[in-house]
Amino acid sequence: MINSILIANRGEIAVRIVRACREMGIRSVVAYSSADEDSLAVRMADSAIRVGPAPARESYLNKQSLISAAVLTRCDAIHPGVGFLSENAAFAQEVTDAGIVFIGPKPETISLLGDKVQAKKTARENGVPVIPGSTGSVEDAKAALESAEEMGFPVIIKAAAGGGGKGMRIVREAGEFERTLKMAASEAESAFSDGTVYLEKYLEDPRHVEVQILADSHGNVVHLGERDCSVQEKHQKLVEESPSPVVTPEMRASMGNDAIRLFKSLGYVGAGTIEFLVVGDEYFFMEVNARVQVEHPVSELVTGVDIVRDQIRAAAGEDLGLSQDNINLRGYAIEVRINARAPGRVTNYLPPGGYGVRVDSFLYNGYFVPPNYDALIAKIICYGDNREEGVRRMERALSEFVLEGVPTNLDIQKRIIGHKTFQGGNFGTGLLASIMEEVA
Numbered sequence: 001m002i003n004s005i006l007i008a009n010r011g012e013i014a015v016r017i018v019r020a021c022r023e024m025g026i027r028s029v030v031a032y033s034s035a036d037e038d039s040l041a042v043r044m045a046d047s048a049i050r051v052g053p054a055p056a057r058e059s060y061l062n063k064q065s066l067i068s069a070a071v072l073t074r075c076d077a078i079h080p081g082v083g084f085l086s087e088n089a090a091f092a093q094e095v096t097d098a099g100i101v102f103i104g105p106k107p108e109t110i111s112l113l114g115d116k117v118q119a120k121k122t123a124r125e126n127g128v129p130v131i132p133g134s135t136g137s138v139e140d141a142k143a144a145l146e147s148a149e150e151m152g153f154p155v156i157i158k159a160a161a162g163g164g165g166k167g168m169r170i171v172r173e174a175g176e177f178e179r180t181l182k183m184a185a186s187e188a189e190s191a192f193s194d195g196t197v198y199l200e201k202y203l204e205d206p207r208h209v210e211v212q213i214l215a216d217s218h219g220n221v222v223h224l225g226e227r228d229c230s231v232q233e234k235h236q237k238l239v240e241e242s243p244s245p246v247v248t249p250e251m252r253a254s255m256g257n258d259a260i261r262l263f264k265s266l267g268y269v270g271a272g273t274i275e276f277l278v279v280g281d282e283y284f285f286m287e288v289n290a291r292v293q294v295e296h297p298v299s300e301l302v303t304g305v306d307i308v309r310d311q312i313r314a315a316a317g318e319d320l321g322l323s324q325d326n327i328n329l330r331g332y333a334i335e336v337r338i339n340a341r342a343p344g345r346v347t348n349y350l351p352p353g354g355y356g357v358r359v360d361s362f363l364y365n366g367y368f369v370p371p372n373y374d375a376l377i378a379k380i381i382c383y384g385d386n387r388e389e390g391v392r393r394m395e396r397a398l399s400e401f402v403l404e405g406v407p408t409n410l411d412i413q414k415r416i417i418g419h420k421t422f423q424g425g426n427f428g429t430g431l432l433a434s435i436m437e438e439v440a
């Protein structure tokens with residue numbers, strides 16, 4: 001049983017969790033920084049507690065302050081949301097040691113999955129296809145060059161402690177290899193205090209497809225289909241959709257079974273995502289995100305499963321009674337992320353609505369978007385019976401959206417969703433760059 005949750009996050013995800021708490025009869029307490037005193041989550045929650053000044057390092061990343069806040073407000077659980085401490089094994093452990101439920105997988109699971117080399121090894125051992133030519137961590141430059149030549153250029157160097165594109169380097173020829181390897185390792189060392197890097201064959205213009213998993217502590221594990229997140233800008237997702245236009249029913253079943261096998265072997269509890277790169281009819285494991293994700297509403301709309309509610313129930317030790325036979329993927333959903341290009345005060349906000357449109361946001365008239373955090377300010381999610389209908393509905397929703405006072409990426413989103421290549425469904429991760437070129 002969970003009675004009260006401290007929400008150790010902000011923005012639209014904090015609002016999403018407050019809403020789940022209200023529906024579940026759970027008291028919500030929002031932990032906020034000085035920059036977020038006027039936030040919608042603070043207004044909507046049952047109560048709120050300041051955990052530090054504006055810089056995230058001293059507030060949303062301040063483990064001790066957050067745990068003290070939970071103790072002071074008599075919360076029996078902490079929801080870390082996305083980003084910040086959501087995949088921090090030390091935080092999960094300290095929360096647990098304080099006798100508080102961490103809403104997420106076990107600290108050991110977070111720790112294993114946070115090391116991308118270990119995660120890949122575990123995937124491979126469980127029969128999940130990994131990227132061809134990929135190896136364990138790089139030990140010395142000479143051996144690494146040999147292994148790169150063996151897999152053939154281009155190769156990609158990734159940081160073991162990275163993930164989500166942080167600290168990646170593509171190497172197209174042997175001559176650049178050693179220098180780039182050194183740079184990647186020293187960047188990884190300064191960014192993550194861990195200079196471990198690994199190599200993969202670089203796949204040209206792949207699609208990014210991820211499978212949503214839900215698991216309870218009673219051994220029930222199901223998948224909620226995939227999300228295609230191929231429209232990205234500097235590793236920031238801009239559009240997510242389900243089903244993927246390139247995933248066949250056979251691929252879906254195979255990816256889903258692989259994911260379930262891996263998550264069962266991990267003893268995973270809660271909501272998680274397995275990321276794949278897809279080229280043609282082949283898919284390759286990339287990494288696991290051990291948290292609920294920004295784009296989770298897409299899967300909620302095509303399955304009817306309240307992922308945040310079930311994540312909380314799983315953390316409370318409840319048997320979710322999940323069975324894959326009861327998960328029915330129906331229709332199509334698409335999410336567009338609206339990002340602020342600069343801080344500013346909202347002078348006019350009219351979110352879209354109507355049939356098949358959901359908006360997850362923390363904006364309101366008069367709200368000041370602070371400069372300190374993530375640029376994401378609104379997610380527009382549309383449902384349709386099929387991709388054509390869902391995309392048309394998204395075009396309609398974007399045309400209704402009014403936001404004045406804060407510059408956003410709304411124009412580029414309209415251009416993407418209205419683009420014939422996007423609408424055709426046949427594109428890779430290079431789509432955005434080619435649209436930007438057309439604009440210029």
Ligand code: MV4
Nearest residue numbers: 131156164165200201202203208230232235429
């Ligand atoms: C790759 C890749 C090609 N080959 N790995 C990993 C994290 C993600 N944000 C970007 N990642 C990539 N990993 C191999 N072996 C290409 C990318 C990639 C990418 C992937 C999905 C969507 C957009 C992307 C943009 C650039 C690079």
